[in-house]
Amino acid sequence: MKVVRRLEELRVLRAGLAEPLGLVPTMGYLHAGHASLVRRARAECASVAASIFVNPTQFGLREDLAAYPRDLPRDLALLAAAGVDLVWTPEVEDVYPAGDQTWVTVEGVSRGLEGDRRPGHFRGVATVVAKLLHAFQPQRAYFGQKDAQQAVVIRRMARDLLIPVEIVVCPTVREDDGLALSSRNSYLSAEERRAATVLYRTLSAASEAFGTGERDAEPLRQIMRAALSGEPLAHPHYVSVADPETLEELQGEVVQALLSMAVRIGATTLIDNVVVGAQEGEEQVRADG
Numbered sequence: 001m002k003v004v005r006r007l008e009e010l011r012v013l014r015a016g017l018a019e020p021l022g023l024v025p026t027m028g029y030l031h032a033g034h035a036s037l038v039r040r041a042r043a044e045c046a047s048v049a050a051s052i053f054v055n056p057t058q059f060g061l062r063e064d065l066a067a068y069p070r071d072l073p074r075d076l077a078l079l080a081a082a083g084v085d086l087v088w089t090p091e092v093e094d095v096y097p098a099g100d101q102t103w104v105t106v107e108g109v110s111r112g113l114e115g116d117r118r119p120g121h122f123r124g125v126a127t128v129v130a131k132l133l134h135a136f137q138p139q140r141a142y143f144g145q146k147d148a149q150q151a152v153v154i155r156r157m158a159r160d161l162l163i164p165v166e167i168v169v170c171p172t173v174r175e176d177d178g179l180a181l182s183s184r185n186s187y188l189s190a191e192e193r194r195a196a197t198v199l200y201r202t203l204s205a206a207s208e209a210f211g212t213g214e215r216d217a218e219p220l221r222q223i224m225r226a227a228l229s230g231e232p233l234a235h236p237h238y239v240s241v242a243d244p245e246t247l248e249e250l251q252g253e254v255v256q257a258l259l260s261m262a263v264r265i266g267a268t269t270l271i272d273n274v275v276v277g278a279q280e281g282e283e284q285v286r287a288d289g
Contacts, residue, residue: 001076001079001080001084001085001086001087002085002086002087003076003086003087003089004086004087004088004089005088005089005090005091005094006090006094007088007090007094007135010086010088010135010136011135013086014049014086014135014136014137017046017047017049017085017086018046018047019046019047019139020044020045020046020047020138020139020140021045021046021047021048021049021136021137021138021139021140022040022041022042022044022045022047022048022049022138022139022140022141022142022168023041023048023049023050023051023132023133023136023138023140023141023142024037024038024041024048024049024050024051024084024141024142025050025051025053025128025129025132025141025143026050026051026052026053026075027052027053027054027055027068027183028052028053028054028069028070028071028072028075028183029068029069029070029071029075029183029186030052030074030075030078030079030183031173031181031182031183032173032181033144033146033172033173033180033181033182034078035078035081035082036170036171036173037142037143037144037170038050038079038082038083038084038142039082039083040142040168040170041140041142041168042082042083044140044168045138045139045140047085047086048083048084048085048086049084049085049086049087049088049136049138050079050084050086050087050088051087051088051089051090051132051136052072052075052076052087052088052089053088053089053090053095053128053132054068054070055095055124055125055128056092056096056124057096057120057123057124057127057128058120058121058122058124058125058128059121059124060118060119060120060121063118068183069183069186072089088135088136095128095131102127103123103127104123104126104127104130104157104161105123105126106122106126106153106156106157106160108156108246109149109152109153109156109246109247110122110123110126110149110153111247112240112242112247112248112249113149113238113240113242113247113260113262114149114150114262114271115149116238117237117238117262117269122149122150122153125150125153125154126153126154126157129141129154129157130157130161130163133158133163133165134163138165139164139165139166140165140166140167140168141154141158141165141166141167141168142168142170143167143168143169143170144169144170144171144172144173145169145170145171145172145273145275146172146173146180146181146182146271146272146273147271148244148258148260148273149247149260151167151169152244152245152247154167155167155169172272172273174200177197177200178197178199178200178201178204179193179196179197179199179200180199180200180270180272182270184268184269184270185270187266187267187268188265188266188268189266191233192233192265192266192268195231195232195233195234195265196265196270198227198228198230198231198234198263199234199261199263199270199272200272201227202224202227202228202239202261203224203259203261203272203273203274204274205223205224205227206220206223206224206227206241206259206276207259207274207276209223210254210257210276210277211276215253215254215255216252216253216254217241217249217250217251217252217253217254217257218241218251220241220254220257220259221239221240221241224239224241224259224261225239228261228263233265233266234263234264234265235263235264235265236261236262236263236264237261237262237263237264237269238261238262239260239261240258240259240260240261241254241257241258241259242257242258242260243256243257243258244256244257244258244275254276254277255277256275256276256277257275257276257277258273258274258275259273259274259275259276260272260273261273
C-alpha cells in the first residue's frame, strides 16, 4: 500500500493503478464500517484507493474540529489489512489552496434534517468530495447508508456536475445491540453508550409498525418520538419520515420512506436511519460481517 501526502504524488501513482478504481473517502478514526466499504470496493474494482482527511469546512461554529478523534497509524493498518492500494493523507492547504474561492452548493436536498441542524455542513461535504473525485478520478466511490442525507447530496452533486463516477451506497454496519458504528461513538461514556441503543430500537419500532400495516407518516413519527421518550438521556433534534430521494418530509400515505433521526446523548449527537417500503435498501450489516 502506497501512502502519499502531496497531490502531485497522488496523481503520479494514480496513473499506474489498474481500472476500474474504487475510492473510499474517509475522515479517519476508522472502524469496521469503513472496512466494509473497502471490501465492497475490493470486490467490484481492480484497484482501491482511500483518503484520510478531517475536512474543516464541514464543521460548524459550535463543533470542535480539534476534538475530532484521530489515529493515523491505526487507520493505515486497517486500510492495508483491507487491501487498499493507495491512500492520500493531505494537509488542509493541499485540499484548499491559499486564497481559494470556489464552493459546491447542492440546493434542495441539502436543506432539512442535518442541513437545518448544521448550516453550511453540506456545502463543505459537497466541496471536499468534488475535490476528491477530481483528484482520484475513480469509476466508483463508496459511502455508508448511515449518513443518508450525505449520500443523497453527493449523488446529486456528481450527477449535476457531470462527474463520471458511480456513487455506491453501502449498508450501515452495526454492533450486536444495533448501534450504528460511528467515529463519534468514542465520545460516549459507558452509560451514554448503553442509552444510545435507543436509536436503533426506535427505528425498529417504526419499521415493524410499517411492516404490519401502518402507512401514515405522522403515526410513524409519533411511534419514533414515543420510543425515544422512554430513554431519559436521549434528547431528539428531529425525527423524520421523508422521501428517500428528495428528502422532503412525507404527509399522509407512505409507500417508501427514509426513517431518520438525530439524537443528543450527553454531549454527543448521533444519527441513524432505515429505509422502509418498495425497493427497500440492502439489509443492515453487523460489525463482524
